[in-house]
Amino acid sequence: MFLGPVLGYMIWTVSTLERNVRKARQLNVPYICLPIDGNNVLWAAFQPYIWSILDRLPFKWVSYPDFVRYSRRGWEYADRSDTHVHLGPVWALITPVAVYLQFADPGAVNEIFTRRSDFVRPVKEYKLLEVYGPCVSTAGDDWARHRRVLAAPFNESIMEFVWDESLRQARSMLRYWSSAGDAGIPTFCKSYEFRGSADPKTDEASSYRNSLQTVLDNIVPLMLIPYHFLASPIVPKRWARVGNAAVSFKEHMAEMLEEETTALDQGKPGSGDKGTNSSNLDTNNFKRGLSVNEIFGNVFVINFAGHDTTAITLAFSMLLLAANPLVQEWISEEISAVTKDMPTEEWDYKTLFPALNRCRAVLLETLRVYPPIMGLPKWTSQRAQTITVRDRTLTIPPGVSTVLCLKAIQSHPDYWPDPHTWKPSRWISQATSVSTPPIGQYLNEQLLTPKPNTYFPWSDGPQKCPGKKFAEVEAVAVFACLFKQHRLLIEKKAHESDEAAQKRAIACSNDVRLEALLKMANADQVTLICNQVLGSGP
Numbered sequence: 135m136f137l138g139p140v141l142g143y144m145i146w147t148v149s150t151l152e153r154n155v156r157k158a159r160q161l162n163v164p165y166i167c168l169p170i171d172g173n174n175v176l177w178a179a180f181q182p183y184i185w186s187i188l189d190r191l192p193f194k195w196v197s198y199p200d201f202v203r204y205s206r207r208g209w210e211y212a213d214r215s216d217t218h219v220h221l222g223p224v225w226a227l228i229t230p231v232a233v234y235l236q237f238a239d240p241g242a243v244n245e246i247f248t249r250r251s252d253f254v255r256p257v258k259e260y261k262l263l264e265v266y267g268p269c270v271s272t273a274g275d276d277w278a279r280h281r282r283v284l285a286a287p288f289n290e291s292i293m294e295f296v297w298d299e300s301l302r303q304a305r306s307m308l309r310y311w312s313s314a315g316d317a318g319i320p321t322f323c324k325s326y327e328f329r330g331s332a333d334p335k336t337d338e339a340s341s342y343r344n345s346l347q348t349v350l351d352n353i354v355p356l357m358l359i360p361y362h363f364l365a366s367p368i369v370p371k372r373w374a375r376v377g378n379a380a381v382s383f384k385e386h387m388a389e390m391l392e393e394e395t396t397a398l399d400q401g402k403p404g405s406g407d408k409g410t411n412s413s414n415l416d417t418n419n420f421k422r423g424l425s426v427n428e429i430f431g432n433v434f435v436i437n438f439a440g441h442d443t444t445a446i447t448l449a450f451s452m453l454l455l456a457a458n459p460l461v462q463e464w465i466s467e468e469i470s471a472v473t474k475d476m477p478t479e480e481w482d483y484k485t486l487f488p489a490l491n492r493c494r495a496v497l498l499e500t501l502r503v504y505p506p507i508m509g510l511p512k513w514t515s516q517r518a519q520t521i522t523v524r525d526r527t528l529t530i531p532p533g534v535s536t537v538l539c540l541k542a543i544q545s546h547p548d549y550w551p552d553p554h555t556w557k558p559s560r561w562i563s564q565a566t567s568v569s570t571p572p573i574g575q576y577l578n579e580q581l582l583t584p585k586p587n588t589y590f591p592w593s594d595g596p597q598k599c600p601g602k603k604f605a606e607v608e609a610v611a612v613f614a615c616l617f618k619q620h621r622l623l624i625e626k627k628a629h630e631s632d633e634a635a636q637k638r639a640i641a642c643s644n645d646v647r648l649e650a651l652l653k654m655a656n657a658d659q660v661t662l663i664c665n666q667v668l669g670s671g672p
């Protein structure tokens with residue numbers, strides 16, 4: 135009975151694969167074939183189980199045949215830049231569904247980013263983000279309307295709020311972490327109290343924080359199954375919890391919208407207007423530009439795009455800092471020089487943030503090695519497009535996917551010396567006295583500007599991340615607050631040396647899996663301890 139469909143599927147696979155191979159041959163680029171497309175929903179659901187078995191065998195990922203290796207979701211992390219080093223700046227991953235041209239060439243990357251109407255976002259691949267409604271990522275031709283409204287509050291004047299709020303959260307986090315002692319740390323313009331996961335006050339499942347966390351933790355099933363269905367009484371309890379969290383999160387969004395529209399109706403500034411003057415923010419856009427469903431869709435995307443990306447990057451950074459005590463000392467030296475005896479409550483964004491280059495370097499280096507998004511998909515839509523890759527001109531047929539391989543280019547030895555080592559100091563150089571910012575004079579250092587189009591964890595071009603500065607300000611505030619007077623240690627196992635514990639932490643940071651974003655697969659295998667430096671405070 136099953137033989138017919140299986141045979142049919144196999145014939146379809148072979149013939150479509152062959153057709154796509156012919157397309158790649160015409161392009162004259164090296165290629166690798168896969169029998170199943172990575173976006174196949176069934177395969178995406180099953181492959182983690184297959185790989186959890188393969189990972190237990192005594193073979194490394196690199197030793198499997200190509201069709202096995204590249205079928206792993208998130209293969210880009212294990213591959214680093216190796217395939218590009220072997221096959222050159224552009225190669226094709228061919229599946230029965232598509233030809234995915236993989237680019238790791240700065241010139242070609244620049245062309246693809248800047249020619250937005252020639253290389254378009256494959257909206258179909260982003261449709262799953264429409265959990266609550268259409269949004270900037272799925273808007274297609276209508277992208278500019280969404281982007282104009284959504285990006286308005288992301289201006290310099292909101293950064294002071296982001297800085298103060300991040301410091302406030304970091305202080306609470308520090309109190310919570312320090313109180314854990316040797317037992318180890320248990321695992322938008324609205325202010326929420328910091329709550330650790332073991333804090334009893336986090337019980338209220340419908341709180342903003344908890345509903346958002348449940349939604350983000352279960353983002354893949356929520357993208358596949360409408361949340362109204364999950365919240366219905368007929369589904370198992372575990373799923374219903376996810377559905378109910380999604381409903382609660384929508385109620386929180388509706389409440390926020392109500393508060394904002396009431397404020398705007400009364401002529402008051404909305405929360406997106408914090409600290410801004412009305413001349414640089416068209417608050418009417420908020421009401422005029424998007425429908426209610428589109429507002430919900432975009433609020434969700436801002437939460438999705440802004441929360442886990444930053445949280446995951448901070449988690450990688452903390453673990454790597456704990457495994458590298460000398461780097462902790464290195465940033466602490468800067469924090470002390472820049473903030474002197476000033477209490478964190480008095481830290482001023484405008485003077486301190488630009489001077490904390492070493493703290494920023496930790497973030498930039500973590501994003502270089504562990505970018506939450508490892509490849510950016512674009513698409514030649516209706517027309518063929520020509521593009522220059524080094525000394526060649528490629529004519530790419532319509533409907534071919536072009537992937538900007540940011541993980542590969544950010545770890546390519548042509549652009550980054552010692553590319554696979556996490557080394558924040560690579561971002562710092564001695565400033566010439568003319569360009570030194572006043573407060574930076576203590577260390578006379580400045581941040582490296584990478585070669586163009588060799589570093590783009592926030593994407594680039596018109597569709598680049600509007601939250602880049604937001605994330606930088608958050609991370610620098612958290613690092614500065616934490617490492618001013620505290621250090622992170624790894625809890626050692628019985629008879630384990632410091633070195634072995636540090637190696638275990640680094641191995642944990644390299645044991646990753648790609649869900650919607652790249653994250654550590656088993657972060658709870660390493661427990662961190664937060665200690666105050668002796669003689670450093672009250």
Ligand code: HEM
Nearest residue numbers: 270271439440443444507591592593597599600601604605
């Ligand atoms: C380390 C932190 C972050 C990283 C690595 C990051 C990365 C990215 C990348 C790569 C894109 C482009 C995605 C694509 O084209 O498919 C993007 C888009 C976006 N990001 Fe971020 N992001 C971060 C933080 C944030 C924050 C803090 C916010 C908001 C508070 C935010 C909001 C957005 C939005 C709304 C978009 C869609 C923009 C558009 O399509 O026009 N991101 N981000």
